[in-house]
Amino acid sequence: MSVARVTAYYVLLCLCSVVILFPVVYALLISWMDGAAILSGRLWPENWTLANYEAAFQQAPLGRYLWNSLVVASVITLGRLIVSSLAAFAFVFLRFPGRDRWFYVCIATMLVPWEATMIPNFLTIQVLGWTNHYAGLIVPFWAMAFGIFLLRQQFRQIPHELYEAARLSGIGNFRFFCRVVLPLSKPSLATLTVYSFLDAWNMYLWPLLVTNDDRVRTIQIGLKQLQTQEIASSWGVVMAAAVVAMLPTLLLLFAGQKQLRKGLMQGAIQ
């Protein structure tokens, strides 16, 4: 390519980046401004201040919200890894009557939008006494058809001879699963971890239904609370909270972006 074309290409890339990054940079800039500057509609802070961050942590239990989200998203992810990998193992390595039928049952769950089940689920959670409990936020999301497929794809790459050899030397299924299958499947497990964590962190409607107590509310609901309370007075505080809330997922995404890109299509398309 000629120099002019290369320059044009990079200019185009930069333009796209500016458009995509704009909302984030805007939030950052606003979070560093004092109230007067925001009301005057400036884009660039005159007096840089961290007061909004202090206020965000003081006026709302922001730390608590973040902690709740971290616990909920982590435990959902861990549960999904365990539950999905057990099922995927059975579908790939074990032979038993009815196995393929159960596999189609798992496929069928993909047809059901979660919202079509939320009313009875809400009532179930009430009966179980899980409203305002982590359990109510976590347990319903442990089973995941996508996770089963993704891991099944990966497990099938493992040579079946390995399994036969393990059997012959008297290694049980569960030991084979823990010692051989899981270590060999790290890439897919990592993909599922990143995807699942982002997905769980992003949940909004379900936490809205089953929590009304700050002690278990997640950050999404926390932002909503903050926004409803603060809207007239201080956008700076809301933006500071938003910046804090985006940090964990952004960091995870930067670390896991490549893994995610390589791994997702495996479960999806193949």
Added chain:
Amino acid sequence: MNERVSPVFPPSPWPGRATQAARRTAVKSWVEGMMYLSPSLLLFGVFLFYPLGRTLYLSMFYTDYQGKPTEFAGVAHFAELFQDGAFWHSVKTTFTFVALTVPTTVAISFGLALLVHEKRKGIGVFRTIFASTMGMSVGVASVIWMLMYNPAVGVINRLLSTAGLAPVSWLLDPDTALYAVAAATVWMNIGFTFLLVLAGLQNIDPSLYESARIAGMGYWRQLRMVTVPLLSPTLFFVATISLIQALQTFGQIDFLTKGGPVDATNVFVYAIYREAFVNYQFGFASAQSIVLFFIIALVTFLQFRFVERKVHYQ
């Protein structure tokens, strides 16, 4: 995902005329297999199949405010639903929203992925930037866009007034609210779809481009003759995911407009939510949920069939 389940194994050896020992092995293997499956099946049963059946059941009853069925309604809810102007309005709003977001999301992420598909200096930075909105949760994205749309202090109206244009009350005007929410949604979803399309592009065998170049094809012809046909399963998959996601939109609506102004953004799931958890009409809301289930099941099913065909052709 639709191919036969166990190509790795020789055909299964359950004996037709089972001896006692063989039967015992079969039972043992069944018990063991089910132990591995039971967590998934149990959870699906309790939190997916049971509630789906229960939703269907509730949709045929009048309920009290605790969701207990009180009186059999038959298909009354559905009859009422299909004659209800508000229902059709929310259907129309949802599909307008789909039409606004899905093609835009797919087109933009396809364009971005094409830009950074080839390995060049510093390309990793741009890939990361383009994927970054995937790290924006619904709450974060919504509050930021809410401020941007703010009529008094938001940046969009500031830019408009700098350009000498009249201010617009983006989220408060029934004519613009849905577009405004759609724009925020597209931005939010680009990161994920971009990653998927990029992955699809990188699955295309580079030697095909080599041959195309040797055959003297220019960039645009390569795009049309090589990239688009080979990427079509990915694009179709991404479009379906975006479609299903758009049909289930809730969070950004609750943040930005609460279904308003005058129901201009009252999409399907928001309508269900309001009916069930604000008005406590669980029966009626269940009927709406069943309709949503059929729409999404149909879309997903069609996608399965499409992928199946693709697999056969390969």
